[in-house]
Amino acid sequence: xxxxxxxxxxxxxxxxxxxxxxxxxxxxxxxxxxxxxxxxxxxxxxxxxxxxxxxxxxxxxxxxxxxxxxxxxxxxxxxxxxxxxxxxxxxxxxxxxxxxxxxxxxxxxxxxxxxxxxxxxxxxxxxxxxxxxxxxxxxxxxxxxxxxxxxxxxxxxxxxxxxxxxxxxxxxxxxxxxxxxxxxxxxxxxxxxxxxxxxxxxxxxxxxxxxxxxxxxxxxxxxxxxxxxxxxxxxxxxxxxxxxxxxxxxxxxxxxxxxxxxxxxxxxxxxxxxxxxxxxxxxxxxxxxxxxxxxxxxxxxxxxxxxxxxxxxxxxxxxx
Amino acid sequence: xxxxxxxxxxxxxxxxxxxxxxxxxxxxxxxxxxxxxxxxxxxxxxxxxxxxxxxxxxxxxxxxxxxxxxxxxxxxxxxxxxxxxxxxxxxxxxxxxxxxxxxxxxxxxxxxxxxxxxxxxxxxxxxxxxxxxxxxxxxxxxxxxxxxxxxxxxxxxxxxxxxxxxxxxxxxxxxxxxxxxxxxxxxxxxxxxxxxxxxxxxxxxxxxxxxxxxxxxxxxxxxxxxxxxxxxxxxxxxxxxxxxxxxxxxxxxxxxxxxxxxxxxxxxxxxxxxxxxxxxxxxxxxxxxxxxxxxxxxxxxxxxxxxxxxxxxxxxxxxxxxxxxxxxxxxxxxxxxxxxxxxxxxxxxxxxxxxxxxxxxxxxxxxxxxxxxxxxxxxxxxxxxxxxxxxxxxxxxxxxxxxxxxxxxxxxxxxxxxxxxxxxxxxxxxxxxxxxxxxxxxxxxxxxxxxxxxx
Numbered sequence: 012x013x014x015x016x017x018x019x020x021x022x023x024x025x026x027x028x029x030x031x032x033x034x035x036x037x038x039x040x041x042x043x044x045x046x047x048x049x050x051x052x053x054x055x056x057x058x059x060x061x062x063x064x065x066x067x068x069x070x071x072x073x074x075x076x077x078x079x080x081x082x083x084x085x086x087x088x089x090x091x092x093x094x095x096x097x098x099x100x101x102x103x104x105x106x107x108x109x110x111x112x113x114x115x116x117x118x119x120x121x122x123x124x125x126x127x128x129x130x131x132x133x134x135x136x137x138x139x140x141x142x143x144x145x146x147x148x149x150x151x152x153x154x155x156x157x158x159x160x161x162x163x164x165x166x167x168x169x170x171x172x173x174x175x176x177x178x179x180x181x182x183x184x185x186x187x188x189x190x191x192x193x194x195x196x197x198x199x200x201x202x203x204x205x206x207x208x209x210x211x212x213x214x215x216x217x218x219x220x221x222x223x224x225x226x227x228x229x230x231x232x233x234x235x236x237x238x239x240x241x242x243x244x245x246x247x248x249x250x251x252x253x254x255x256x257x258x259x260x261x262x263x264x265x266x267x268x269x270x271x272x273x274x275x276x277x278x279x280x281x282x283x284x285x286x287x288x289x290x291x292x293x294x295x296x297x298x299x300x301x302x303x304x305x306x307x308x309x310x311x312x313x314x315x316x317x318x319x320x321x322x323x324x325x326x327x328x329x330x331x
Numbered sequence: 332x333x334x335x336x337x338x339x340x341x342x343x344x345x346x347x348x349x350x351x352x353x354x355x356x357x358x359x360x361x362x363x364x365x366x367x368x369x370x371x372x373x374x375x376x377x378x379x380x381x382x383x384x385x386x387x388x389x390x391x392x393x394x395x396x397x398x399x400x401x402x403x404x405x406x407x408x409x410x411x412x413x414x415x416x417x418x419x420x421x422x423x424x425x426x427x428x429x430x431x432x433x434x435x436x437x438x439x440x441x442x443x444x445x446x447x448x449x450x451x452x453x454x455x456x457x458x459x460x461x462x463x464x465x466x467x468x469x470x471x472x473x474x475x476x477x478x479x480x481x482x483x484x485x486x487x488x489x490x491x492x493x494x495x496x497x498x499x500x501x502x503x504x505x506x507x508x509x510x511x512x513x514x515x516x517x518x519x520x521x522x523x524x525x526x527x528x529x530x531x532x533x534x535x536x537x538x539x540x541x542x543x544x545x546x547x548x549x550x551x552x553x554x555x556x557x558x559x560x561x562x563x564x565x566x567x568x569x570x571x572x573x574x575x576x577x578x579x580x581x582x583x584x585x586x587x588x589x590x591x592x593x594x595x596x597x598x599x600x601x602x603x604x605x606x607x608x609x610x611x612x613x614x615x616x617x618x619x620x621x622x623x624x625x626x627x628x629x630x631x632x633x634x635x636x637x638x639x640x641x642x643x644x645x646x647x648x649x650x651x652x653x654x655x656x657x658x659x660x661x662x663x664x665x666x667x668x669x670x671x672x673x674x675x676x677x678x679x680x681x682x683x684x685x686x687x688x689x690x691x692x693x694x695x696x697x698x699x700x701x702x703x704x705x706x707x708x709x710x711x712x713x714x715x716x717x718x719x720x721x722x723x724x725x726x727x728x729x730x731x732x733x734x735x736x737x738x739x740x741x742x743x744x745x746x747x748x749x750x751x752x753x754x755x756x757x758x759x760x761x762x763x764x765x766x767x768x769x770x771x772x773x774x775x776x777x778x779x780x781x782x783x784x785x786x
Contacts, residue, residue, distance in 0.1 A: 083421050084442035166618025168610070168629050188613030190766065277616055278762040293414045295751045296438075 070309075076302035083296045094303035104304060106279050107287040108311075110194060114283060115262045117198035123255065125202065126209035131243060133210070134217040135235070143214075146207030154204065158268040161200045162187060187272050190280035197268050197281060209258060216250025217243065252323035256316050263312055284308055371681050372401045373688055374426040375673075378412040381641060385704040389697040393688060400684050420444050423678055427685040428692075431479050431674040433469060434560075434750045439674070440472045441748065446675040447476035451686045461695070462710040463736065466670040469746065473582040479672025480693035481710035483701070485637040486741060487563045487666040488731040493650035495547065495631040499525050499534070503652055507731075511568060511657035513595040519657040520603070523549035526631035527608045535608050542607025549608045551630030552615040556765055559588070559757030559781065560745060562667045563636045569596040570667070570742045571659020581746035584785040586753070588778035594771040601765050612765040625649075636669075637708055637732045644727055653731035664734075668741035670710060708732070749784040756780045 077094055081087035098104055129146060149157065164170050167185040176183060186196040220243065228238050244251075266285040269275065275282035275290065282290075284304065292301035377386060383406045390402040405426065407415055413435060419425040420439075431445070439445045452459065459467040462481045470479035491506060501522055510517040527535030527549035534540065535549060557564040560576075574592040577583025587593065603609035610629075615621065625633040626646030634656065635643065644651050656664050673692045675685045691697050698709035702718035705725060709715050715733075722729050735741050747753070760777035763769035 082442070083417060084439075084444055162618045164618075167614040168617075168624060169619050169627055170617070185611070185613035185617035188611075188615065188617035190768075273616065276759070276762050277612055277766055278759050278768065290755065293417060295755055296417070 073302045073305050076299055077306045079299045079302075081298040081302075083292075083298050087299065090299060094300045095307075097300060098303055098307060103279065103282065103287060104284075104307075107282050107284040110280065110282060111263060111265065111284045114194050114198050114265055115259060117195055118201055118262045118265070119255070119259055121199065122202040122206050122209055122258065123251075125206050126213055126254075127251075129206065129210035130213035130217055131239065133214050143211065146210055148207065149204045150208040152204070154267045155271050157204045158200065158271045161196075161203075162272045165196065188277060190277050193273050193277065193280045197265070197272065201262075201265065201268060205258070205261075209254060212254050213247065213250060216247050216254070219250065220246045248323060249327070252320065255323070256319050259319065260312055260316060263308070263315075370399050370401070371684050372403055373428060373679075373681050373684050375402050375404045375688065376412065376416065376426040376429040377404065377406055378409050378430060379638065379707075380406055380408075381638075381706045382701070382704075385701040385706055386692075388700050388704070389692065392696070392700060393691045396691075397687065400687070402688055420676070420678075425676040425678060427679040427681055428673055428675055428688050430482070431672050433669060433671075433744045433746050436470070436478055436672075436674065437472060437746060437748050437750065440474075440476070440478050444677050445478050446677050446679070446682070446685075447478060448480065448675070448686070448689070449477050451690075452477065455690065457690060457693075463712055463715070465668065465741075465743070466710050469581065469670050469743065470672045479674045480689055481670050481672050482692055482698070483707040483709055484668060484670040485708065486668055486732045486735055487567050487634060487636050487656060489654045489656060490625065490633045490635055490639075490643045491652050491654060492625070492628065492631050493652050495526055495628075496652070499631075501525065503654070506652070506654035509654070509657035510659075511571065512660045513568070513572065513592070513599040516599060516603075517657065520608075523603065523608045523632065524606070525549070529607075535606070540607065545607050545610075547628065548610050548630050549632060550603060551621040551624055551633040552604070552609050552612065553621045553635075554615050554619075556612075556758065556761040558754040558761060559586070560667070560754075561761075562669065562744070563634050563639075565596060565600050566667050566742075567634065567656040567665050568600065568659065569593050570665035571657070571661055571663060572596060573659075573661040575742070576745035577747060580743050583745065583747055584782075586747075586778055586781045588757070588781065589775040594774055597761075597764060597774065598771045601767070601771075604765070605767075612762065637729070640722070640727060640729070640732075641706060644725070653728065655731045655734050663740045664738070666735050666741055667744050668736070669744040749781075752784050753781050 076087060078090060078092070079087035080090040080093070133143065133146075164172050165186040167173055167183045167188060172186075173183040184192065186192050224242055224246070225238060228242055233241070264285055265283050266289065269281050269283055269286045270289070273281040275286050285308075288301045288304050288308070291297045291304065375386070375390070377383065383404065386404055390404055394401055416425060416429060425444070431439070436445065440447075451457070457480075459477070459480070463484060466481040466484055467477075470481065471477050489506070493503075496503070496506070499522075505518075505522065509519045509522065511519040516523070521536070524535035526547070527540075527545060528547045529535075529541040530544040530546050531539075531541060535542075553564045555564070557566070560566060561569070569592070572592040572595075574587065574590050574596070576586060578585040578587070600609075604611050610624075619627070621630070621633055622635065622639060622642050624630050625643065626649055628649065633643070640653075656666055658664050673689045675682065675689055679685050693710075695711050695714055698711045698714035699717050701707065702709045702714040702716075703721055705718055705721035705727075707718075708729070709718055719729060719733075756777055760769070760774060764771050764773065
């Protein structure tokens, strides 16, 4: 154990987080003058244009549309707070929130713990690039393809997974078809796709923890478990907070897996909020109402992200 | 180019005049020289990939006859098709001509996104009575305007696995004279029960049948419940009781999902799940489609539409036959009779060319070309004969689908406003009943929600 740690810290010291930024952003750093502003603007422009065209403007327009009655093919009509009033009394909206939260809890819960485990294993045991590549593989497959492959594999009558269950003497399970298993199934399929990617993000965070801390702990005879709870977790906190904020927001936006498999059913078991918005907007042409649901979702996500950042003190590190 | 713009400007004021002068202009150019300067490309959309080769052949023939017009065909899957079409209508980039569906056209017509064809029809003297009876009228909206010319039609029948029928000792003649009622299911339910086989080889109507471990279900359950229409799922049963979707069709404003005949039908249908003759909703929804389940030998019978013929007959090592849907309590069979048509986008820059393409699509020439590929049933009877023969050459007898037209037992697809909202109410409501989380009587409440849309 001890030798393992020593070897690891010895070889890894001069690498990742220190060298790339230095070579990437060389000279202009120390001399920050007001005269740089026009140049800075030029560099910011491409991103700003993209932000304005693809985020800011659609967001503003969505906010406006949420106060209108808009069926897409006719011009929007001002409707005041009607859409929001309807939202409060819409059983399906609240159901979609409940279903989405259920998805996020399972998805993020399982994914974060599994990813953390994988990241720590990689950090403490192996530096193999091959293993890192393999972990990332599911993430390289398109969402829709992943969803369709699992959908076929999990079929109750013809799916290979249920064939395997039968061989070991279990009854087949209609994973996507039962109201009780549909959301957990979709959540776990997406865990499968994203866990490697999340693990790599956390792994990068782990590499920022100075090896000397571990060496000191090892010299003091600390166990691996104790080092995990006393060193890894506290020092990983800012990275973990960022990963959580990003994955939770991403998780709330679950759509494609539902769209290509259960389509909201059975009954309303998988009618997650984004699918509900899609149905209202593109199938029923209630763009005004769909926009109001979007705004509600935006408010919820913004609040959630703020809360997470506050609670996890993502802005400061315990390293300083 | 400038001339087209000018023409388009005139078109907004005098569509009739344009239809007349435009076609004279174009035919002059066509006969004059092959390199006429006014070349136009019109776009055409359809959703069925099986039909793409047939319509490409039509487009080629059309281009050969009208060298100045090129038709560019795009094909999208059913779901993407309607989302794509809607967003393109909004952004003003919709295709000049597109395949339209009875479920969608009322909304497009009401929002003035598709062009009434009456003036073109009148100017050219196009006949609208050359199609199978009733098809052309489907495309006349509540305001009396015509929004499409028929291209094909579809009906529903029963696909069966011949080997399973043989093994069960059921003859194909028996299949042709099935009866059904919502109380005991008639001879239809008897053969479904007999065709169901459990893991121990016991049939559904034998003592000791294990309904928890079924190997082959007598009847397949579609992965979609058909929401409020149930075209190939339950409509053929419900309609054979004498029940109708709406107070009148087309353009009904009151749905009748609260009718005891409808609710008894649904109760019987889901009863098949309870008896172990049909898979549960959960199984049907768990991954593969009903037709793939049939192809894999999981179902002995499967009700589906005529547009699926080539899919069902295309499965490897499965010998397939078809039978008409059973005769119901009304003494008649029933099936929904649904027709597709081509519509012109109201914002098209080439109204005249688009109309000529629509006219060609609706002509015997193009429909015979389509019939020749044996993929769908063309709307013009003489083209249907061509298709019939081509299907026969492939070993497919389509009489199970056409018999109901000859016997006049078809019912129109319910054409109403608010189709997508109705689907959003009825889809989950039917799901709840089929998964035994609600009773069929709960459909009365759904019916109230549906009818409230028309208030």
